[in-house]
Amino acid sequence: MSKKTVLLLLAPSVLILLGFFVLPLIVVLNNSIMDETGSITFHHYLQYFKDSHYLSITWKSIKISLLATFITLLIGYFIAYFTTRYIKSKKLKRVAYIVIISPLFTSAVVRSFGWMVILGNNGFINNTLLALGIISEPIKLLYTETGIIIGLVYILAPFMILSITTVLENIDSRLEEAASDLGLGPFQTFLKVTLPLTVPGILAGSVMVFSLAISAYVTPAMLSGGKVQLIATVIYEQMMQVFNYQFGSAVAFAVLIFSFLIIGLNHYLLRSDWVEEGRR
Amino acid sequence: MKKIHVYLILFTAVLIVLSGCGKPIQPNNEASGAKTDVKNDEISIAIFGGDWGGAIKKHIIQPFEQETGIKVNIIEGNSTTTFSRLLQEKSSPTIDIALMDSGISELSNDESVVETIDKSKLKENNSLLPEAFNGSEEKAYGVALGYWGLGIVYNKDVIKNPPQSWKDFWNDEYKGKLTVPTPATTGGLPLLMKISEIEGNAKGAVDKGLDKMKELDVVAYFDGSGAATNLYQSGEASVGAHYGGPTYVMKEQGLPLEFVIPEEGVLGAGSFWHVVKGTEKVEQVYSFLNYATSKSAQEGIANDLYLAPIHKDVDLDEKILERMPFGKDGSIQDLNMPDYNLINEHREEWNNLWNREIIGG
Amino acid sequence: MISKVAMWTIGSFLLLFLAFPLLVLINVSFTELNYLSFPGEGFTLKWYQKVFEDASYIDSFLYSFKLSGVATICAILIGIPASYALARNNFKGKGFVMNLISSPLLLPQIFLGLALLQFFYYFTNSPQSFLALVVAHIIITLPYVVRTCVNSFIGISPYIEEAGRDLGAGQWKTFFFVTLPLMKSSIVAATLFSFAVSWINVEVTIFLTSADQMALPVKMFNYVQYSIDPMIAAVSAITIYIAFILILIIDMLVGIENIASK
CATH class of the missing domain: 3.40.190.10 (Periplasmic binding protein-like II)
Known part of the structure; x- marks a missing residue:
């Protein structure tokens, strides 16, 4: 492809992002390094980086997001593998896809209320377990970090599943057959052939899921019951409750940098190792 | 066959784009309207x-x-x-x-x-x-x-001894069934200020109130009227604070809830x-x-x-x-109106303290 | 055999996990009680009736549909060429472009919403307009389109395209008649992601929504802050039905079982 063509193809996306994303952010970045008199200050950034409270919340948010991403990956991969490889009937496959896709379309606001009904102390799970005599006191699921993770995994699973199924369906089945002809067991075939080939899907899905998890506001806000604070809720609070836009912007930028580092690391680890093996 | 699909999709695409973007940006745009005519x-x-x-x-x-x-x-x-x-x-x-x-x-x-x-x-x-x-x-x-105002709500099917005062929230019976507001909702900081006052804090200080709030065994905090309504509706919470209006709306809907005006007065x-x-x-x-x-x-x-x-x-x-x-026989003067200017002065500080003391890192 | 049974058990269980909250919502939307409780009692359509009687809900549905439709189509139209260029070329600044396109994903959206409000306000004096919303939604949906499509383009061997060109088809013809058809599944997935992300967005939309046109998720968000009743369950159940219908349309067009295959 000629340089001109590449430029032409990229231009619309890059221009719209530069114009309506980068530029607005620069305006805000500008705000975050200004004090009231208009001179430059890093006060807001220092306020964030010097405060162990905010740093520990950031760390907790990263931990929860990574954990949610990892669990989503396990569950998502399983569902993707199951739907593409085990469900043979067209009708069942149709049902499976409907089930996978429709959660995407219900707003997080209302989905969270569904969770309350399911996970609450008086919720479906606790009532069932109590009735069966498995537990004697309700387990606390809602309003804990566990509850937030469950909610995030649920909401983000479709992104992971669809990212992986698109790759999984396109793997040449002869590769897997060839592997078993060479004497590899089904599990080994999966590990040595299928899994490495799906790395691009895993990567795309994980990046999406992690990004959405770390920036999610509505789900954590509703499932935390005010008992757990994450960095996105801090940013929201700074913006919408105490109206300190400068500090809110500073925190958002700091988190953006952290996220880039994590995603970059993830790319580096997965690219260098697995993709190559898959190509071989 | 495949070609037709591609064309069909492209055609609908163009159609939707035209129908959406073709129109002027907003005929009744208030901002430009305010400027010109x-x-x-x-x-x-x-x-x-x-x-x-x-x-x-x-x-x-x-x-x-x-x-x-x-x-x-x-x-x-x-x-x-x-x-x-x-x-x-x-x-x-x-x-x-x-x-x-x-x-x-x-x-x-x-x-x-x-x-x-x-x-x-x-x-x-x-x-x-x-x-x-x-x-x-x-x-x-x-x-x-x-x-309107923030008062006390309880579920009469669950709670045997209805609370009469904000101080009653610390009763053993209410442990794990209670909900109170966060600073995000209008009644949050007024309640924190009230508790601090009861605990002996001077005006503008809330440290003793925060210590007391920390002892509360709440099922969840609510950050708005809707969230509180949801907690009482689902039965997650059966006693705590809530605004009067929404409580009576729930009562009308058939939930066994009662609204209590605390001894200290409703926080108006x-x-x-x-x-x-x-x-x-x-x-x-x-x-x-x-x-x-x-x-x-x-x-x-x-x-x-x-x-x-x-x-x-x-x-x-x-x-x-x-x-x-x-x-029934009161007037707006009977409401316990908090000093919202004082609250605004301390809004950021108290929010911060709440996050550190009550929620933690 | 045992592993097969195990796969089916776990697989069905996980799919049920995905379906359950939706079933709860649908169940509650038919309840005769006046508050949310699961399982609901009795069967009534009064909550749906209430939704349909309120013209503002119908308006919101249509408005959201138009918004998400236009934004998705624009995102697809500009995202696919970009993905193609990114997948097929190595050039200086490729990493930068990739990161640029992904970054809207990483910002808490409330932040983006306020930034765009400030920005549009500063430059156009009319921050709330349909066009502003479309632009904002393109920005939040573009990352999904590009993320999804770049991978598929990488997965399509360049040799296939070379073969197309060897057979005399030009670069553009090859792209439209060889490469793009192979991309069908990814384009469908990208469309779904993008439409869904736009359809449920509250945080950005809330600041750019103009006075008389209220996107559905924003309307719902405002509603649940003050009252929560089975009507809101009915509204979200309706969005689930709409999702069903959309999926069926996709099914008719491309075959849903092909959604993830060539």
Whole structure:
């Protein structure tokens, strides 16, 4: 492809992002390094980086997001593998896809209320377990970090599943057959052939899921019951409750940098190792 | 066959794009309208959502539109989103009238995004209670929609000993069944201030109150009226704080809930109409405020939302009177009105303390 | 055999996990009680009736549909060429472009919403317009389109395209008649992601929504802050039905079982 063509193809996306994303952010970045008199200050950034409270919340948010991403990956991969490889009937496959896709379309606001009904102390799970005599006191699921993770995994699973199924369906089945002809067991075939080939899907899905998890506001806000604070809720609070836009912007930028580092690391680890093996 | 599909998709795509983008950007764009030619036959008003929005539309906006012929563009939101918008649009607002709650109302005055109310332009001025205005005697910046307050709620099927005072929240019986507000909702900081006062803190300090709040065994905190309603509805919480109006709405829906006016009094708050600074539709704005403060509007709002009216002549049923935030025979003066200016002074600090002390890292 | 049974058990269980909250919502939307409780009692359509009687809900549905439709189509139209260029070329600044396109994903959206409000306000004086919303939604949906499509383009061997060109088809013809058809599944997935992300967005939309046109998720968000009743369950149940219908349309067009295959 000629340089001109590449430029032409990229231009619309890059221009719209530069114009309506980068530029607005620069305006805000500008705000975050200004004090009231208009001179430059890093006060807001220092306020964030010097405060162990905010740093520990950031760390907790990263931990929860990574954990949610990892669990989503396990569950998502399983569902993707199951739907593409085990469900043979067209009708069942149709049902499976409907089930996978429709959660995407219900707003997080209302989905969270569904969770309350399911996970609450008086919720479906606790009532069932109590009735069966498995537990004697309700387990606390809602309003804990566990509850937030469950909610995030649920909401983000479709992104992971669809990212992986698109790759999984396109793997040449002869590769897997060839592997078993060479004497590899089904599990080994999966590990040595299928899994490495799906790395691009895993990567795309994980990046999406992690990004959405770390920036999610509505789900954590509703499932935390005010008992757990994450960095996105801090940013929201700074913006919408105490109206300190400068500090809110500073925190958002700091988190953006952290996220880039994590995603970059993830790319580096997965690219260098697995993709190559898959190509071989 | 495949080709046809591609063309079909492309065709629909182009069609949708054309139908969407083809139209002018917004024929009734308020901002550009305000700059070039002022459209006197419409007005933009920020109100709340849910049944609040429904009642305001029914009792104020619809009669106003019908009788004056002025079209109202409604912007639904809550006080904080409306306030954020006003802050961003400081120089030429797209909103003419904004409804905001106590706390945010005072903030909007501090940030000078709202105008002083010219009381002489209000038709019903003489029949309004002094509480109808927020601000000082000389400089009022808010006209009340009505007053409401944070009180105590319990589920009579679950709770054997109903609480009488805020102090009762620490009873053993309520452990794990309780909910109280976070600073995010209007009643949050007033409650924290009240508890601090009970615990012996001086004005403007909340450390003892926070220590006491930390001991509470709550099932969850609520950051808004809807969240609280949901906690009581689902049975997750069966005792705690809540606003009066929504509690009575739930009671009407058939839930076994009771509202208690605490010994210390309900923590009062109001919702106020504000004239946005820079609006060029002064005449329409006051015409609307006249409808909002009329006897019939005030009665309608009191009947639907159980808000205490600010019109002297309203006639309310026995049942509605019992459900006023100050109880049957009280008046707005009986509400325990927190000093919202003091709260605003400490808003950021107390929020911060709450996050560190109550939620933790 | 045992592993097969195990796979089916776990697989069905996980799919049920995905379906359950939706079933709860649908169940509650038919309840005769006046509050949310699961399982609901009785069967009534009154909550749906209430939704349909309120013209503002119908308006919101249509408005959201138009918004998400236009934004998705624009995102696809500009995202696919970009993905193609990114997948097929190595050039200086490729990493930068990739990161640029992904970054809207990483910002808490409330932040983006306020930034765009400030920005549009500063430059156009009319921050709330349909066009502003479309632009904002393109920005939040573009990352999904590009993320999804770049991978698929990488997965399509360049040799296939070379073969197309060897057979005399030009670069553009090859792209439209060889490469793009192979991309069908990814384009469908990208469309779904993008439409869904736009359809449920509250945080950005809330600041750019103009006075008389309220996107559905914003309307719902405002509603649940003040009242919570089975009507809101009915509204979200309706969005689930709409999702069903959309999926069925996709099914008719491309075959849903092909959604993830060539």
